[in-house]
Amino acid sequence: MRAVVMNRPGGVEVLQYIQLPDPAPGPGQVRVELAAAGVNFMDVGVRRGMLWKDQSGPATLGVEGAGIVAALGSGVHDFKIGQRVAWVYAPGSYAESAVMPAASLVSIPDGIDDLTAAAVMMQGLTASHFTTDFYPIQIGDVALVHAAAGGLGLLITQIVKARGGKVIGRVSSTQKAAAARDAGADHVIVDKEGDFADEVLRLTDGRGVDVVYDGSGPSTFEGSLKALRRSGTFCWYGPVLGGPGPLDIMSLPKSIKLGYAVFLDHIPTVDALRTKSGRLFDWILKGHLRVRIGAKYSLQDAAKAHSDMESRASTGKLLLIP
Structure with a gap:
């Protein structure tokens, strides 16, 4: 073979x-x-x-x-x-x-x-874990989905929508925006530099999102923190691009909940x-x-x-x- x-x-x-x-x-x-x-x-x-x-x-x-x-x-x-x-x-x-x-x-x-x-x-079970287990999406929840036009992002978006949530998708180019919208994203932010948080807050009237699904590496970590509502959930995943470095847990803002999600814990x-x-x-x-x-x-x-x-x-x- x-x-x-x-x-x-x-x-x-x-x-x-x-x-x-x-x-x-x-x-x-x-x-x-x-x-x-x-x-x-x-x-x-x-x-x-x-x-x-x-x-x-x-x-x-x-x-x-x-x-x-x-x-x-x-x-x-x-x-x-x-x-x-x-x-x-x-x-x-x-x-x-x-x-x-x-x-x-x-x-x-x-x-x-x-x-x-x-x-x-793999991507389907990962998306299922993120949206039904790690943070079970409820009707009316707003999720920020990074890499929303990728295979995983498209599946996360569809499951969030099927469970009654709303999606703000972040993509790296205008060419990818159509794919995210076709999957059901309510809003799409085109951003390559990690400068998305202010737009997320504007779209949520300053409240922030209920959950962030972020596998984009260290460059988006601070923006994702800023984009969350009080007591929101930060779903961090993807080891290849690296983590944000050592964290002082007492420095985390707005009583957020932060975790590293691994799909094998779903199965x-x-x-x-x-x-x-x-x-x-x-x-x-x-x-x-x-x-x-x-x-x-x-x-x-x-x-x-x-x-x-x-x-x-x-x-x-x-x-x-x-």
Whole structure:
């Protein structure tokens, strides 16, 4: 099989498209022939050496995708050969074939194609965590969504709207504003420099927003603090761009609540993974959630996908097609 691997951290030049032996599933594992692999910012973090630091030898990138069950290891009874499945956080997904724990898999329902399933797993479960668990959106809540035209931002926006909230979306260019509005954003702020807080306060008549979803790195931290209402919630996420540095908790303003949200806390068990993935699929089938695929690349063009993601020029979800 062909796969995309790295032997050392670095720029996109470290990604190699190579031939590897076909993998065989062990006990409790499944081998899947991939239809699509999702590209996520955490993959960029892995490539840069910020994540998976204990990995030795060639590492096959990617943790998300969809495909068809090709072989079962001993003890696997939940799936059958030929079944369509999707997964999240199963390393080795940038490949034509991958072996993963059966516990990482969910069944794809009829009516949802493989590309949509591959595109929604990580970002969809993350958006679900942020909006229904970390800060459950209530009717009338106002949310500030950073990177509102990205794959995650578009999903957060739609779930906030479906739960009766309002969205102020921040995007980095006028070209991205239309995508944020199409997802349902009530207001869109175009800003690249982190100068958005005053406009947020103007749009909320000086009150501030109930919640901020901010994965844009240190440059937006102070503005997000300023944009919150009293006792508002700050949902900070995304390790790749770094944190704001050491914080004196007594310096936080307006009695805000600040936390670092990790999607794996939304799906700590197999039952939670399958229940919450099933809810995502149900939202899609009912038309409450639209998954925007921004671009599709051949597997051998993974470096191009990484470059496009890092440039912030892309909108929606990026996929690799073996």
